[in-house]
Amino acid sequence: MPLAQTWSVALVGLEGHLVEVEADIAQGLPKTTLIGLPDASLNEARDRVRAAVVNSGERFPDRKVTIGLSPATLPKTGSHYDVAIACALLAAAGVLETGSLRQSAMIGELGLDGRVREVRGALAMTLAASRSGFARIVVPELNAGEARLVPGIDVYGVRSLRQVLAMLRGTEIPDEAPPRAEPRLLSESLTRVPEVDLEDVLGQREGRRAIEAAAAGGHHLFLHGPPGSGKTMLAERLAGLMPDLSTDDSLEVSAVHSLAGLLTNDAQLVVRPPFIAPHHTASLSSLVGGGSGMPRPGAISCAHRGILFIDEAPEMHPLTLDTLRQPLESGYVEVHRSAAVAKFPARFMLVLAANPCPCGLSGTTQGICTCTPQVLARYRQRISGPIKDRLDIQRQILPAARSITDGETPESTAVVAERVRAARDRQLFRYRETGWILNSEVPGPVLRRDYPLDAASQRMLEDLYAAGRITARGFDRVVRVAWTLADLQGIDRPTRELTHQAFQLRTGEPLTDLSDSRPLKGTAA
Amino acid sequence: MRTKNAVGQYGEDLACRYLAAEGFAILERNWRCELGEIDIVAREGDTLVVCEVKTRRGLNYGSPLESITYRKLTTLRKLAGRWLQTHQLKPAAIRIDILAVLFDHNTPPSVDHVRGAA
Numbered sequence: 001m002p003l004a005q006t007w008s009v010a011l012v013g014l015e016g017h018l019v020e021v022e023a024d025i026a027q028g029l030p031k032t033t034l035i036g037l038p039d040a041s042l043n044e045a046r047d048r049v050r051a052a053v054v055n056s057g058e059r060f061p062d063r064k065v066t067i068g069l070s071p072a073t074l075p076k077t078g079s080h081y082d083v084a085i086a087c088a089l090l091a092a093a094g095v096l097e098t099g100s101l102r103q104s105a106m107i108g109e110l111g112l113d114g115r116v117r118e119v120r121g122a123l124a125m126t127l128a129a130s131r132s133g134f135a136r137i138v139v140p141e142l143n144a145g146e147a148r149l150v151p152g153i154d155v156y157g158v159r160s161l162r163q164v165l166a167m168l169r170g171t172e173i174p175d176e177a178p179p180r181a182e183p184r185l186l187s188e189s190l191t192r193v194p195e196v197d198l199e200d201v202l203g204q205r206e207g208r209r210a211i212e213a214a215a216a217g218g219h220h221l222f223l224h225g226p227p228g229s230g231k232t233m234l235a236e237r238l239a240g241l242m243p244d245l246s247t248d249d250s251l252e253v254s255a256v257h258s259l260a261g262l263l264t265n266d267a268q269l270v271v272r273p274p275f276i277a278p279h280h281t282a283s284l285s286s287l288v289g290g291g292s293g294m295p296r297p298g299a300i301s302c303a304h305r306g307i308l309f310i311d312e313a314p315e316m317h318p319l320t321l322d323t324l325r326q327p328l329e330s331g332y333v334e335v336h337r338s339a340a341v342a343k344f345p346a347r348f349m350l351v352l353a354a355n356p357c358p359c360g361l362s363g364t365t366q367g368i369c370t371c372t373p374q375v376l377a378r379y380r381q382r383i384s385g386p387i388k389d390r391l392d393i394q395r396q397i398l399p400a401a402r403s404i405t406d407g408e409t410p411e412s413t414a415v416v417a418e419r420v421r422a423a424r425d426r427q428l429f430r431y432r433e434t435g436w437i438l439n440s441e442v443p444g445p446v447l448r449r450d451y452p453l454d455a456a457s458q459r460m461l462e463d464l465y466a467a468g469r470i471t472a473r474g475f476d477r478v479v480r481v482a483w484t485l486a487d488l489q490g491i492d493r494p495t496r497e498l499t500h501q502a503f504q505l506r507t508g509e510p511l512t513d514l515s516d517s518r519p520l521k522g523t524a525a
Numbered sequence: 526m527r528t529k530n531a532v533g534q535y536g537e538d539l540a541c542r543y544l545a546a547e548g549f550a551i552l553e554r555n556w557r558c559e560l561g562e563i564d565i566v567a568r569e570g571d572t573l574v575v576c577e578v579k580t581r582r583g584l585n586y587g588s589p590l591e592s593i594t595y596r597k598l599t600t601l602r603k604l605a606g607r608w609l610q611t612h613q614l615k616p617a618a619i620r621i622d623i624l625a626v627l628f629d630h631n632t633p634p635s636v637d638h639v640r641g642a643a
Contacts, residue, residue: 027639
């Protein structure tokens, strides 16, 4: 049989495309050609496969071998086609049955000694194979954990080409030394959700209220205050307040992480909302995704359904920060590169933290701010208006010295998380027929039409709008936060009190009761 | 005679027997000119076949077929042209075949025939 086929998967972003791997052995002097737009790492597959086949005790055909990857117009990248290429080739050479090959998809990189190495994105590839109706897939043993998370497909984890061949021939599968996992130090530190409890935060009544509301409604959050006041501490505890991911979200987040190489080798599904904290020097493409040729997910996609925390946000390049605007609205990001256009999910909760000024003392009692007005103005402009406008909740975090004496025993994460869960359940129920999950996701027009505030609250906000204290977008955002506060209290509709609080949360004013608040401009009579 | 020449000679004999069994008519062996040497010139039907025989005693240095380089093929083409010129022949088709002869100590020798190598 001079011709044989099997299947593998190409990833464009998170989307998997089935790739037919064909091998043809023709008359001619020994030469191996690989066609179907391979990139450099894939072109090297010829030499890897050759060595692996020989070192697995098989004979590499002494003929003109053509390996075709189709669809031929889709640019292919990566080393995970090796196993499929080796099998198609050996089937074409007549040493393997072709029947079983046509029903399997195969992924895995080959070592020169014939061992099968792990690859990135195995989860998304398995998902694609399963959706295309494949009953089984061969994956490297180290990726078998994540691949098995996909329902409805038999996953065969293999350690070597010898094992693959034995499996296809139905002979006894030889034992091999277990694969050595590559060190994953970097990834672990990237996705690790800090093991911290809200109990440890003393005082900070307003800060706690802010992160509770943010977690409940999925609102973007801005924390500002002098150094050491506890902004980072609060932000790190935010992830703990959020409930586990739903099954669908969990699969989607795991697929992104698999592609980004963040999944650990024991490969459990990602069930906790990810907490991603890129440094403020992060480049544009590391944030939104990119890379040469084939696009890869960036930090915002890794933070999908979780938290993107940017500490010292004004230190970040304003242009970089501004690229978040579009994904903040749409919940996904489209990355265009020469080889492909990839669409990655990016529905994350943005948490920004900032000092009040470069010296950090403005507005505190700890010292006198030495920044000139120009310096202050420039510093505040670093976070652009459009970004600020999208932050539903803005809170000043005061140093603990001033707020530590609240006299309350701090609530633990478990207690607050339970309230958050109840509030999210209420939202899920309210929006059950619409497809939205959180208050922050409901579009403005729908919000105004289907979930209006009571007359008193509405009038208050209209007055504030007329007085120029909130923008039109801000109007809707206050309404969303008001709904979240109502959900947290378990009441059916935001009261005027809660709407007022939502307004204060949004504008960053200190929280006061409506009764003893300063008279609001524009709300007279 | 040096060993390697003897091996080559034996390989060519083997290749000739193989070709004859395949129905080729052997026209000439070891034809030389200043460009080099053609191992076997044969005829298969209307086609003139210029054959290069490569013999090896093991696979330690790769298969015999792998040792045929682009340069060797180019030489063979030129030789084919020169042979036709010398003999004033105009066959319907011309082909260059490679015969790889492999003999190990413990297995019977094998002939691997690649038709139309260039």
